[in-house]
Amino acid sequence: MNLAIMGAIEQGLLFGILALGVYLTFRVLNVPDLTVDGSFALGGAIAAKFIIDGTNPFLATLLAFVVGGLAGAFTGILHTKGKVNALLAGILTMIALYSVNLRIMGKANLPLLREDTLFTFVQNLSIPNLTVGGVTLITGVALVFLIGVMVLKFIIDWFLHTDLGLDLRATGDNPKMIRSFGVNTDTTTIVGLALSNGLVAVSGAWVAQYQGFADVGMGIGMIVIGLASVIVGEVLFGSSSIFRVTLAVILGSIVYRLVIAMALQAGLNPSDMKLITALIVIIALTVPTIAKGIWKKPAMRAVKGGSSDA
Helix, strand or coil: CCHHHHHHHHHHHHHHHHHHHHHHHHHHHCCCCCCHHHHHHHHHHHHHHHHHCCCCHHHHHHHHHHHHHHHHHHHHHHHHCCCCCHHHHHHHHHHHHHHHHHHHHCCCEEECCCCCCHHHHHHHHCCCCEEECCEEEECHHHHHHHHHHHHHHHHHHHHCCCHHHHHHHHHHHCHHHHHHCCCCHHHHHHHHHHHHHHHHHHHHHHHHHHHCEEECCCCCCHHHHHHHHHHHHHHHHCCCCHHHHHHHHHHHHHHHHHHHHHHHHCCCCHHHHHHHHHHHHHHHHHHHHHHHHHHHHHHHHHHHHHHHHC
């Protein structure tokens, strides 16, 4: 397995946290949240700034989760209390966060190459690569990332089966029904958006530490990447249960990164990556619909044939 593929797997795991956050809003809450582009960069900015100032990288990442959650809660309050359209509320918060991120960082880019980060901590563990028959299946770094992402996945699985988690799922499925049981859907929406953007900020913090810098523009297009991971994961691996779908979106993130890596290795221009991402999402959205239409036609003919014979 070459270095590009290994790097794609490592990045896919880190962006898998982003995919989990997008899944919570896009599928569970049924809310299109564009705050993601801002909160991803916010997580990177918070982590980089605090690490440079001497904060422990674990604490800096936790702070990124908290501040990202506050950004998501702000979007939720705009939407529920201010009665602003969910899409517009996310756009407004995303735009505001660009200036906030610049204010936090003090400049457009903060390097972390000489700082102690989560990535340097993982490297210092010197965990050997998992190799079978001379072929490296997974690097030691990716193995640690996998453990971290799976821990977050199991926490989300547990949360979505708690009373609050069930209320959150019901809010996305049928808000009128759950309100009739006395549940405040405004509160569940705000909690869901806060948790989602907290996870997105953690992904941004991890990615900033992995790549060695935080950039004010690093969040551009993250919502599309998150959606691509969610949709590709659901199409390829299914969504029959919470356990399965959260695993699917993480695997979808890895598949997405592998497709991008292979496209680059095939000689495509890096500037075309946004176009490739859009095509991946379009294909993942339309193929199941087209396939259902193709399968329905023979079934309809069979039914009509049976009716005429009768």
